[in-house]
Amino acid sequence: MRIMPASKFSLKREVEYGSPEQNESVRRIIEEVRRDGDAALRRFAQQFDGVRVDELRVTKEEIEAAYNEVDEEFLSAIRAAAVNIRKFHEKQMRSSWMDLQADGTILGQVIRPLRRVGLYVPGGKAAYPSSVLMNAIPAQVAGVPEIVMVTPPATAGAVGINPHILVAAAEAGVGEIYRVGGAQAVAALAYGTESIRAADKIVGPGNIYVALAKRYVFGAVDIDSIAGPSEIVVLADDSADPAYVAADLLSQAEHDEMASAILITTSEPLAEAVRAEVERQLNELPRREIAARSIRDYGAILTVSDLEEGIDAVNRLAPEHLEIIVREPFQYLSRIENAGAIFLGPYSSEPVGDYFAGPNHVLPTNGTARFSSPLNVDDFIKKSSVIYYSKEALLRDGGQIISLARHEGLDAHARAIQIRLEKEGNTRG
């Protein structure tokens, strides 16, 4: 792992937007689903997943049967995590409000849940039950009445879906599940088919085809942000345990070869010790090839002269995950401008947040924490403004409204007010 001054480092990773061939393939799949509906979904399941799908919807019995296939330890852990996630997201809820004015005018903001949200869940090895909770629970807390899940069927098994995924969905309150994946699943959620009604928003991770399909249908429906390569930054002083720091860096690096794990520290001895620990721990990891590439290509240990300089480097990097392992970490919190999730102190290891504590693990990646937020309840609501103007207020303000409209050359706007002032003003005079 490279050790260098923070001032010399910048993180550059290209985000993938797909080849022209991939984009064209996605376009074609989506248009076929729009045209042929369920028949296209079955055709693509055969073609891409190698699976013959008769019944698209997963039955209640199949979901119940999944509970018999997962062990008690998993069930108890996923239930405890769901309780924490629900509790945290409930604190994000907001109410509609009304502002009553003395002249009888009422202004307000109405908050409503989206009606129908589609959740994409990848199949195979990237099937993460924790992601099901993290995507579904905020929607459920927001009050979304219809949450529907799509996930590709595997070749093996009657149900064809990982039972841990089905159990996580059931625990998160998702009962409407379809055996369909890839760009065709996104198309079904965006435009609807005979079996799957269109949704208002599509969330959840997926491969490049799923990401391109979400980008393609955006506008017809809303989508979440498309996840890029992710990061952890650990900001540490000499009080940090190098073994903990190394383990946390590696827990990010094992995700993906483009993931980035960076230590920023005021301590030269810690820098050296973490470098040694990373090498040592790396060799023990089942996913050491992925982690080693990530560390080699996008990992770094950055030295700074003081924590102020370290915080500047953090804000420049705007990491998805930030751990602050220093004495009195809270004293630096207010200076952190850009970070998706901030983990304070030696016991707040990143996996605590990935799985369990309650905050969402869907976070802004690749520097977008400068302007983006963790997935949250606001992503599943919409607002409407309410304007009830009283006659008194219109007679008082009408002249100014007309003046502004005329200055913009929008005469019909002015006339809509004028016609009322003429009629209503007269009835008074």
Next chain:
Amino acid sequence: MRIMPASKFSLKREVEYGSPEQNESVRRIIEEVRRDGDAALRRFAQQFDGVRVDELRVTKEEIEAAYNEVDEEFLSAIRAAAVNIRKFHEKQMRSSWMDLQADGTILGQVIRPLRRVGLYVPGGKAAYPSSVLMNAIPAQVAGVPEIVMVTPPATAGAVGINPHILVAAAEAGVGEIYRVGGAQAVAALAYGTESIRAADKIVGPGNIYVALAKRYVFGAVDIDSIAGPSEIVVLADDSADPAYVAADLLSQAEHDEMASAILITTSEPLAEAVRAEVERQLNELPRREIAARSIRDYGAILTVSDLEEGIDAVNRLAPEHLEIIVREPFQYLSRIENAGAIFLGPYSSEPVGDYFAGPNHVLPTNGTARFSSPLNVDDFIKKSSVIYYSKEALLRDGGQIISLARHEGLDAHARAIQIRLEKEGNTRG
């Protein structure tokens, strides 16, 4: 204006994504600005605006001088509007929160303003001072410390910018203004030049080149939603004044040939009377050609058997603006699921909201009110999650976290917890 049953109507308008040539032209402009900085901005000003720009930044003296060019009536109206807009948006503010748990754990959500926001303001006839207020004030209320405006210089005049725009900017607290427009201005805000530092988000309306440029730079910076063709729906019973309804429909129709103005009513006599009024009032409008095309192509009067059916039609259309001009309009408010802004009663004419009442006039268009909201303070903040796990909590929950990580095959995640349990558990025992 066509009169037809609501069940027979659907609104279809294609959103423009630009021709391949336009997209290529935008890409080329953006890459030239990235490469050549200010020199490219000056070159494009000459080429596209026909203006030689020496000093890119508008001086304080030029802004002060603009006040001498606007009349007192305009100044007083824009100030009154700004007060109302600020007051409404202040009610959207939210605080960071912390959730303290019995075991010493602290979970929280930190709210922070974006650091730097760029506001695009079109030049020429589409220069709307009200849009400057509507885009800048929510950012200012959110606490954004740097709000920067870009607007194309006109051929005529030393300053080259409409004084009403400069005054509106100054009243909204925007002092950093540059004479640059088009895709090149978007590029400067996204990537920075010698004179213009890069922003975190770009908002504001613009022509097709500006829209395509915003789409192109999205990811490097955040953008607001790209406005499509807009709508008004008036839901009225026989108590509505046909002259008011017609005037309000026309105030939307005059914006744009693709704008849509729709009356939904339970009253056949009102339908006929509004049709006659629209024809009569249309002839008086300076912008009658635009309004007539809008009414012809995208206008309609829809008859319904009762208000329930009318509300279903409203929710299907998900209009940008909805007026409810019926007896006791508030009794229907809770059933409106999809609308950007809802105007209740006969005195809440749409221009009241466009200019003055306080709620934002930047609203979800073209049916996106199903999942989008009016521009608001949340668009200028970002959230970070905070996790401070106590040692006690980690020792208690660690086993479950490890179990979940192992079930997902993420061994390094499990080890980051395990290594702590081993060390910290030991110090206890």
